[in-house]
Amino acid sequence: MDEMLGGTRITYLGHATFRIVTPGAEQILIDPFLTDNPLTPEDMKEVGELDTMLITHGHFDHFADAIPVAQQTGAMVVANFEIFSYLQGKGVENATPIQKGGTAQVGGVKVTATHAFHSSSITEEDGTIVYAGEPMGYILEFESGFKLYHAGDTALFGDMRLIGELYRPDLALLPIGDQVVMSPFEAAHAVRLLGVDHVVPIHYGTFPFLPGTPEQFQNHLSNIAPDAVVHVMQPGDDLAS
Numbered sequence: 001m002d003e004m005l006g007g008t009r010i011t012y013l014g015h016a017t018f019r020i021v022t023p024g025a026e027q028i029l030i031d032p033f034l035t036d037n038p039l040t041p042e043d044m045k046e047v048g049e050l051d052t053m054l055i056t057h058g059h060f061d062h063f064a065d066a067i068p069v070a071q072q073t074g075a076m077v078v079a080n081f082e083i084f085s086y087l088q089g090k091g092v093e094n095a096t097p098i099q100k101g102g103t104a105q106v107g108g109v110k111v112t113a114t115h116a117f118h119s120s121s122i123t124e125e126d127g128t129i130v131y132a133g134e135p136m137g138y139i140l141e142f143e144s145g146f147k148l149y150h151a152g153d154t155a156l157f158g159d160m161r162l163i164g165e166l167y168r169p170d171l172a173l174l175p176i177g178d179q180v181v182m183s184p185f186e187a188a189h190a191v192r193l194l195g196v197d198h199v200v201p202i203h204y205g206t207f208p209f210l211p212g213t214p215e216q217f218q219n220h221l222s223n224i225a226p227d228a229v230v231h232v233m234q235p236g237d238d239l240a241s
Contacts, residue, residue: 001198002241003241004146004170004171005144006023006142006143006144006145006146007142007144007241008020008021008022008142008144009021009238009240009241010148010238010239011236011238012233012235012236012237012238013034013044013235013236014037014038014039014206014235015031015033015037015039015040015202015203015206016030016031016056016061016062016202016203017029017032017033017034017040017062018030018150018173020148022108022143023108023143023144026051026107026109027049027075028051028052028054028109028140029047029050029069030054030150031055031056031062031150032047032053032055032062032066032069033060033061033062033064033065034069035064036064037061037064037206039205039235041235041236044236047065047072047073049073050073051076052075052076052077052106052107053066053076053078054111054138055078055079055083056116056136056137056138056153057083057116057118057120057133057134057136057152058082058083058121058132059119059120059121059153060123062152062153063083063122063132066092067087067090070087070092070095071091071092074094075094076094076095076096076106076107077094078095078096078104078106078111079095079098080099080132080134080136081097082132083133084096085097086122086130086132098113098136100113100134100136108143109141110140110141111138111139111140111141112138112139112141112167113138114136114137114138114139114149114151114167115154115159115163116134116135116136116137116151116152116154117135117154117155117156118135118152118153118154119135120133120135135152135154138150138152139163139167139169141167146170147169147170147171148169148170148173149163149167149169149171149172149173149196150173151172151173151190152175153175154175154181154182155182155186156182156186156189156193158193160190160193160194161195164193164196165195168195169194169196170196170197171196171199171200171239172191172194172196172198172199172200173199173200174191174199175202175203176201176202176203176204176214176216176217177206177210178210178212179209179211180210181203182212183212184201184214185216187201187212187217187220188217188220188221188223188224188225191224192224196228197227198228198229198231199228199229199230199231200232200233201214201217201230201232214230214232217230218230
């Protein structure tokens with residue numbers, strides 16, 4: 001694991017939110033849901049210094065803190081064109097659009113947007129729902145060559161095999177919550193399609209409509225992709241080398 005990470009530190013902040021420190025000491029936040037995230041440790045809700053923020057889609061549990069964090073930190077925000085445009089309209093100037101199949105060099109990290117099967121919208125304070133483009137996942141390739149796949153919110157889809165063939169991720173962060181994302185059973189098949197050796201289950205247990213568990217995931221994986229290693233992370237835990 002240490003050799004695979006190549007100097008990268010990955011911290012789980014709960015739900016689908018991660019903070020990453022690159023080998024070059026850049027700080028990355030994926031899916032900024034902190035203030036009202038019931039799983040995020042209190043001492044980790046304040047972001048501090050940040051270089052890059054990646055957003056998979058517009059639902060509140062992935063986007064809620066995007067604007068305040070962008071304004072406080074000046075971090076470069078990477079999102080689909082609709083969310084990029086929305087943020088620009090809210091006064092967030094340091095942002096860049098990306099779309100599925102495209103790659104952006106953001107600091108020392110190469111970021112590629114991948115497909116995800118879900119929906120995406122932003123709810124304004126007055127309840128108005130704004131279309132937020134198509135949801136995405138991300139492949140992050142770090143300076144060391146380590147590749148991370150954050151699937152975002154998604155169902156299982158056959159082209160996960162293509163993601164595995166094209167990008168060969170070393171570690172996948174996969175939702176297992178069921179009902180609104182993949183179930184543990186489907187997530188186990190995602191591991192098989194991706195051909196990935198290491199996986200972290202995410203996006204479960206935060207709300208009542210996310211009943212999937214890591215235990216169920218491990219049980220299915222034992223039959224479907226028995227060589228894969230599951231890393232069950234508690235909020236605040238690190239994977240680091």
